[in-house]
Amino acid sequence: MRKVNVGVLGYGFVQETFHLPSYKEIAEANVLAIAGRRKKRAEEVARKFGVKKVYSGDDFIEKACSDPEIDVIDIGLPNFLHRKAAEIAAENGKHIICEKPLARSVDDAKAMLDAVERYGVINCYAENQVFFPQTVRVKEMIENGAIGRVFWVRSREAHFGPHSAWFWNPELAGGGVLMDMGCHSVEVARYMIGKKPVEASAWSATLVHDTKAEDNSVALVRYEGGELGQAENSWAAHGGLDLRFEIYGSDGAIFIDTTRETGIRVFTVAPEEKVGYVVEKAEAKRGWMYPIWREHELYGYLPELQHFISCIGRDEKPRETFRDGYIVNCILDACYRSVKAGKWEKIVIE
Structure with missing residues (x-):
């Protein structure tokens, strides 16, 4: 090539x-x-x-x-x-x-x-999250029928807030944590369920940070077969990046924990400068830790x-094409409309 x-x-x-x-x-x-x-x-x-x-x-x-x-x-x-x-x-x-x-x-x-x-x-x-090595392997298992028919996917991504100022401005970013991290979570669920999303219900609030954008959100996305995608996202969670997925099927369940089950557990009271890099958005480098390795690979x-x-x-x-990205934007648009309306909103995809 x-x-x-x-x-x-x-x-x-x-x-x-x-x-x-x-x-x-x-x-x-x-x-x-x-x-x-x-x-x-x-x-x-x-x-x-x-x-x-x-x-x-x-x-x-x-x-x-x-x-x-x-x-x-x-x-x-x-x-x-x-x-x-x-x-x-x-x-x-x-x-x-x-x-x-x-x-x-x-x-x-x-x-x-x-x-x-x-x-x-x-x-x-x-x-990137649909390219995690774990995500790809789990998708293969689902397609092989290892857990039967998938009916519920719960995804969570959380940390204590983004690194650049523009993220906090909804006019520049398009929203807060629901846009920034919810886009990951709803797409992983859609990838696992493999069907058309039809409606969404969401909650968001600014609970911790002094910002115009929401720093916490929960989104529910219903699919054409009645399946549910559940996305939990937060810019107010201490402890570094938290990435988890739960996939429930008629014959079993699968759990992915990208940042708490890295294969490495460390306890240390050494000076932080000797510890080095731990994980994205890490706030401390003492006590019990789960250091990530080859982050650019494990994060897909x-x-x-x-x-x-x-x-x-x-x-x-x-x-993954722009069509997929467009569908994610359509899902998030329905979520934001739901936050304002306080009810389920139809996902409109042209």
Whole structure:
């Protein structure tokens, strides 16, 4: 398979911690450029990962997307820039990988979907949690009938809040924790259930942080066969990242605990500087801990990007596309409408 030249938009947490380390391990991927508004920061990250080209300034998106050597644009930008970046990339004939959520609204998501379909580019929705090694294995077991008919999926993602200021502004992010983490949780449930979502009921509140956005949420999503997806999300939970899934079937149940069952348990009272990295959003490095290892792989980023690069190199449709991201936005839109209305709301998918 030919080498696929990647242009990376953004130099923040998701790119520096997950995408760029993953690309280093994918033989078919060649990160050709890093682009971001601040030149100094873009150059710093480019040096760290051995990337030759840097695009910066207010028009960094246009510059990267017009580079004739770039095959695919990887969008790891704040939510409010996703639509602009995707439309410009598609107009320039670039294939696209876009981080979750696809967009901050249904309208933006539909515009992005329309753009990639209009220009015929391969579009990849980067929902890493459906690429967890555990998630993929569990899906195989479900398809083989290991727990019978799946009727209830409970998913939980929680920590004490995001790392960048724009997340806390619902005008920029599209919402609070329901948008930021709920997009993960509802898509994992949809992936496991494998049917069409029809209606949603949700609760959200701001209970701990002084912010305009909700910091806690619960969403219930009903599927066409009566199955239920239950998503619990919080920006107010201490103890570092908490990722868990429970899948209940007519003949059994499956439990996944990504961050509390890492295979490593440590107890220490040593100085924190000697402990090193523990897990994403860790607040303390003393006492009992469950250190994560190869985070970019266990959180699904490496297998996700391997799959996307392979599909682009072979001109094949990926497992997760902008259509999937659009459906997630439709589900979340129904959830937010339910919060306001206090009742179940229909999920409208065009």
